[in-house]
Structures are given as C-alpha cells and as structure tokens.
Amino acid sequence: MNYGNSNCGVKKELLIMASVVAVFVTGGVILMSSGLLPEEKAKDFNALSNITLKTENIVIKEPTTGDNTYIYAINDVAKQAWEIAEKDSRVQDILAQTRGSAVTIAAVQPTAFVDPGGKVTHSGAGQVMITANWQLVGGRPYTDAESFTAIAGKQGESRQQIWNVFVDMDRQKVNSIANENERVMSNTLRKDIVYGGMNMYMPDAAITQAGSTVKWINESNIPHNVVGTYKTESGQTINNIDSGFFSRNESFQYKFAEKGVFEYHCTIHSEEGMKGTIIVVVP
Missing domain, CATH: 2.60.40.420 (Cupredoxins -  blue copper proteins)
Incomplete structure (x- = not known):
C-alpha cells in the first residue's frame, strides 16, 4: 500500500477545494459591494406599497325595457377582454340563447396593477362571466314586478346558468368556454x-x-x-x-x-x- 501517493492526492483535492472557495468568496464580496445580490435587491422590493390594484368598474351597458342585459368590467383591460369575447360566434350563440332572461356580463380578468411610475401591467389571461337568471311564479314566467300579496302562496322557482369565457389577450381570441350546472331554487312565496x-x-x-x-x-x-x-x-x-x-x-x-x-x-x-x-x- 503506497501511503505517499495517497497523501499527495489528498493535498491536491484540498488545494482545488480551497481555490473554489476563494472564487466564491471573492465573487460574493464583489456582488455585495455592487448591490447585485438577490438579498440586496429584495430590500428595495415592497409589493404592497409600490404596486396598486387598478379597479374602475366600467359600466358598458345598462338594462333597457327590451333588453335586460347589464355589462360591466373591473378595469379597462378587462373591458378589452369582453370586446374580444363578444365577437366570438360561440358567445353570440349564448347571448341569443339567453335572450329574454336577466343577463349579467362581467369582465373580471385580467387584474391590472399600476406601479409608482403609472405603468399598467397585467397577465394575458382574460375572463368574462355570462350569467342568465330567470324566474317562474305559479308555473308562469315572472318578468314584471308584482305585489307580494298577489304572488303569496304560489310556487316560486328561480333558475341560473353561468358561462365562463376564457380569453387570450395576446392572441386576441377566445380560448375556451366552460358552462356550470344550472342552479335551481324553489319555495312557496310569502308576503x-x-x-x-x-x-x-x-x-x-x-x-x-x-x-x-x-x-x-x-x-x-x-x-x-x-x-x-x-x-x-x-x-x-x-x-x-x-x-x-x-x-x-x-x-x-x-x-x-x-x-x-x-x-x-x-x-x-x-x-x-x-x-x-x-x-x-x-x-
């Protein structure tokens, strides 16, 4: 067994390790002095104080006598998501299908953020919710307000259908549409x-x-x-x-x-x- 050669090998490994450590220490000192370390940059980052949420609740359409549809967006970027969605043939089919119902269209994504310099940033994912509500009283469509006295004792039924429209803001197109199960609520109406x-x-x-x-x-x-x-x-x-x-x-x-x-x-x-x-x- 040659112990001399073994000792030489150990010394070589120690010298290599020392050189590597020296490089890392030197590099760390340079980064710290220049403020380039992630930890140094993190001291200047405060998401809550430097970035604010941009919300405007823009009303796009109010209900009318002939068209009980209400459309709004949480900001001007989400409004663009609706403008893309409304051109899609599948969305147009949904709107035709829900005609006569109380329809609420809400452009809820993307969320927009404003930095201290006034620059607006947002993701490329938009979302528009289309909700149709309709009611029956005594088995008949309930479209105009009646007195509580007139409808008391009758069976009331409320139905709701929701579609989620997902929009690719970058490609200016609707990616997919997902509809939820119809919700039904019924009860005997009281004064x-x-x-x-x-x-x-x-x-x-x-x-x-x-x-x-x-x-x-x-x-x-x-x-x-x-x-x-x-x-x-x-x-x-x-x-x-x-x-x-x-x-x-x-x-x-x-x-x-x-x-x-x-x-x-x-x-x-x-x-x-x-x-x-x-x-x-x-x-």
Missing part, C-alpha cells in the same frame, strides 16, 4: 319575504306598500348581504342600507316608510346577477 339562494334572490323584483317591513332570508350555505339605495318620492336618497353578511337561516329586514324604489345587490355575487328591486307604493 314581504325575499329568499336568498345560491347567488339568487327570489322574487328578484316585487311591490310592497309604504310602512311595510320586507325580510330577506338566506337559504344557501354561503353568506350573502343586501346593499343598496332607497330613492323616495319625496326626493330623499338613502345610500347607507347595508345588512352586513348573514349566513344560512339568518335574515335581514328593513321598513320602507314611504313611496319609492329600493335597488340592491349582494356585493360578493353581483357578477352573477344577484340583485333585486323593491317597489314601494302608497296603499
């Missing part, structure tokens, strides 16, 4: 009661008398709220009506003192058309 289901209110529009108290009952497994504006005939506008979130079997009620109109929505499900109207009349 001055609005049921909240799986992202639907039923009835979505109704007439009550001044001095009445309307109650909203949550029958779904997720929380909802009632937020809206009550415009009275006397010219008063009450903007701060907000139930807060209430869960399954919980409720919220509000007394309507005078003639007017209360338009409301659920803040976390408005993109799915979860909104309603209470019309207050004089007895």
Whole structure:
C-alpha cells in the first residue's frame, strides 16, 4: 500500500477545494459591494406599497325595457377582454340563447396593477362571466314586478346558468368556454319575504306598500348581504342600507316608510346577477 501517493492526492483535492472557495468568496464580496445580490435587491422590493390594484368598474351597458342585459368590467383591460369575447360566434350563440332572461356580463380578468411610475401591467389571461337568471311564479314566467300579496302562496322557482369565457389577450381570441350546472331554487312565496339562494334572490323584483317591513332570508350555505339605495318620492336618497353578511337561516329586514324604489345587490355575487328591486307604493 503506497501511503505517499495517497497523501499527495489528498493535498491536491484540498488545494482545488480551497481555490473554489476563494472564487466564491471573492465573487460574493464583489456582488455585495455592487448591490447585485438577490438579498440586496429584495430590500428595495415592497409589493404592497409600490404596486396598486387598478379597479374602475366600467359600466358598458345598462338594462333597457327590451333588453335586460347589464355589462360591466373591473378595469379597462378587462373591458378589452369582453370586446374580444363578444365577437366570438360561440358567445353570440349564448347571448341569443339567453335572450329574454336577466343577463349579467362581467369582465373580471385580467387584474391590472399600476406601479409608482403609472405603468399598467397585467397577465394575458382574460375572463368574462355570462350569467342568465330567470324566474317562474305559479308555473308562469315572472318578468314584471308584482305585489307580494298577489304572488303569496304560489310556487316560486328561480333558475341560473353561468358561462365562463376564457380569453387570450395576446392572441386576441377566445380560448375556451366552460358552462356550470344550472342552479335551481324553489319555495312557496310569502308576503314581504325575499329568499336568498345560491347567488339568487327570489322574487328578484316585487311591490310592497309604504310602512311595510320586507325580510330577506338566506337559504344557501354561503353568506350573502343586501346593499343598496332607497330613492323616495319625496326626493330623499338613502345610500347607507347595508345588512352586513348573514349566513344560512339568518335574515335581514328593513321598513320602507314611504313611496319609492329600493335597488340592491349582494356585493360578493353581483357578477352573477344577484340583485333585486323593491317597489314601494302608497296603499
């Protein structure tokens, strides 16, 4: 056994290792002095303070008497996603299919961010939600608001269909469309009661008398709220009506003192058309 040759080999390996370590140490010192280390750069990075979310909620179309379609976008980039989607033949077929329903179209992606210099950045993935809601009362289409007294005791049914349209912003085309299972909510209607289901209110529009108290009952497994504006005939506008979130079997009620109109929505499900109207009349 030749111990001399073995010792030489060990010394060689130690010299090579020392040289490698020296290179790394020298390189590290240079990077630290120049501020190029990732850790040095990280000290200057603060995502929350340097970048802000750009939200505008741009209303593209309001409902009309002949076309109950509401279209909005969360920012101008998402608006472009809708402008791409509406040219797609498959989307046009969906809109033709939902004609006559209460349709909400929400351009919810891409999210846009603004840096301190005002530059807007966003991903190339857009998303548009198309939601169609329609209701039946006593087996007939319920399209115009009726009084709670007239519909009380009848079977109410609310239906909802949702399509998610995924848009390639870079290629200016629709990649795919996914539709969710139809949601159905049914119950026997009662005077001055609005049921909240799986992202639907039923009835979505109704007439009550001044001095009445309307109650909203949550029958779904997720929380909802009632937020809206009550415009009275006397010219008063009450903007701060907000139930807060209430869960399954919980409720919220509000007394309507005078003639007017209360338009409301659920803040976390408005993109799915979860909104309603209470019309207050004089007895």
